Amino acid sequence: MEGARRLQGQSIGVFCEGIGLLLFRWSALRTAIENEWGGRESLVKADQLVTDILSWFTQFKEPLYIDDLEDILDQGMLSLNVEVEDGSIEEVAEKLMVMHEEFLDGNFSSFEELRKANLEQAARPQTAQIINDGEDDSDENGDDETMIVDGNSSSMSTEIPRSYSNNNSVNEPRQNVSGEADDGWVVVSNRRKGRKT
Numbered sequence: 001m002e003g004a005r006r007l008q009g010q011s012i013g014v015f016c017e018g019i020g021l022l023l024f025r026w027s028a029l030r031t032a033i034e035n036e037w038g039g040r041e042s043l044v045k046a047d048q049l050v051t052d053i054l055s056w057f058t059q060f061k062e063p064l065y066i067d068d069l070e071d072i073l074d075q076g077m078l079s080l081n082v083e084v085e086d087g088s089i090e091e092v093a094e095k096l097m098v099m100h101e102e103f104l105d106g107n108f109s110s111f112e113e114l115r116k117a118n119l120e121q122a123a124r125p126q127t128a129q130i131i132n133d134g135e136d137d138s139d140e141n142g143d144d145e146t147m148i149v150d151g152n153s154s155s156m157s158t159e160i161p162r163s164y165s166n167n168n169s170v171n172e173p174r175q176n177v178s179g180e181a182d183d184g185w186v187v188v189s190n191r192r193k194g195r196k197t
Contacts, residue, residue, distance in 0.1 A: 005104045007058055014111060015103050016054045019096065021114040023050060026092055028077065028084050038080035049076035057100055064100075069093045 007015055023029055029046060036042045052072055057064065070093045077084050099110045 005062070007100075007103055011103055012054070012058060014108065015057070015100070016050065018099055018103075018111040018114060019053050020047075020050045021111070021118055022092065022095055022099065023053075025114070025118070026088060028082055028086075028088055029080070032077070032080040032082045037082060042080055045076070045079050049073070049079075052076065053096065057096075064097070066090075066093050066097055069096060 023046070029049075032038060033042045033046050038045045049072075053069070056069065056072055070089050073089045073093055074084065077089070095110075102108065102110055
């Protein structure tokens with residue numbers, strides 16, 4: 001295979017960084033890490049996914065098939081106890097394949113865009129709107145072993161998962177609870193009063 005193109009030298013390290021930037025923008029993966037759905041080693045498992053993908057791109061002989069990459073992504077998410085059914089695995093795999101082709105051509109524009117977006121996101125204060133549509137947050141089928149991700153929204157969104165929401169709206173004023181002063185402080189009585197020791 002004389003004509004096989006491979007990443008060389010420093011481009012491998014930069015490509016690895018690009019894989020990480022892309023994967024850690026993936027809401028399903030980010031949520032699994034934040035909530036430790038894969039256990040205490042969720043971040044380690046996510047880093048292993050980056051390593052596995054880099055190895056697949058750099059170690060295997062061409063041609064590289066996107067289906068194989070999708071299988072690697074799927075297995076990585078299953079290691080975090082997440083079954084992804086929203087089409088985001090295909091979306092992420094396609095973006096990785098495009099970035100790899102660009103790197104082979106010496107074009108680092110998609111990587112630079114990811115890096116720029118990551119820096120802008122880090123500099124931006126994190127604000128979020130919490131919505132609960134009156135639905136119960138409990139797991140209806142009682143199976144909390146694997147989180148299933150599905151929906152119509154883009155997998156690269158920055159929305160907060162429903163599990164973070166609660167029944168109190170952020171913008172609704174709290175009702176004054178007995179014993180609570182107008183300034184928000186609550187007077188707490190000493191439990192030991194009235195107790196005989």
